[in-house]
Amino acid sequence: MGDTLFPPAIFAIGRWFCRIVLEDFFDFEAFGEEYVPQDGPCIIAANHCSFLDPPAAVIGAIRNTYSFARKTLFKEGISGRIFKNLLTIPVDRDGGNDVNAIRQVLKKLADGQSVLLFPEGKRSVDGNIEKPMRGVGMIATRAEVPVVPARIFGSFDAWSRHRVRPTPFTHVRTVYGPPMAPKDYDPGSAAKDRHAVAAQRIMDAICHLQLPIS
DSSP states (O other): OOSSOOOHHHHHHHHHHHHOOOHHHOEEEOOOGGGGGGSOOOOEEOOOOOOOHHHHHHTTOOEEEEEEEEGGGSSSSHHHHHHTTTTTEEEESOOOOHHHHHHHHHHHHTTOOOEEEOOSSOSSOOOSOOOOHHHHHHHHHHHHHOOEEEEEEEHHHHTTOOOOOOOOOOOOOOEEEEOOOOHHEEEEESSSTTTHHHHHHHHHHHOOOOOOOO
16 A cells, blocks of 8 residues: 555645644644744744644644654654654654765655754753754755744643653743745855854844744
């Protein structure tokens, strides 16, 4: 039967299910969804401090979005089939220096897809935003596509890396910001530490996002 079964449809079902769970157990809300382009290539770049961040960053985007998943999850059997159908890209580490994974990301972007990246590369230890890795800057400057900054609030308290189980009835919020054009994050090919500068500009845009005043 092949490796995948209508991935976009299954992803949409999974996104719908995750939204119900997040809304019911974590009072989830998303703000600024209108900033996410409905078509064409884009990177959604978000902070990362929780197991909940991938669905929290994606379900408000209202479009099919690819994201990384550990390669060990793509084993044979039911779980492997599930991950192959959830628009995930296998990676050896959390978005680290897996060359094949980076190539797949660039291919998805070249095909006009949306990809979720976490500039920090791993979950924050204490919930604070950490220094970005160069990888997101390298991918963005190579792809030259819009980057939508997204900041997730409350997910560390809801389910940090230090906890086996989530803490329900906490508040998780995702705020999307205006897309950054390549000229907004890319200092140019002649710039020193081009990828690091681009990564920091993207992270600065994430840090500047705040929750709307109610």
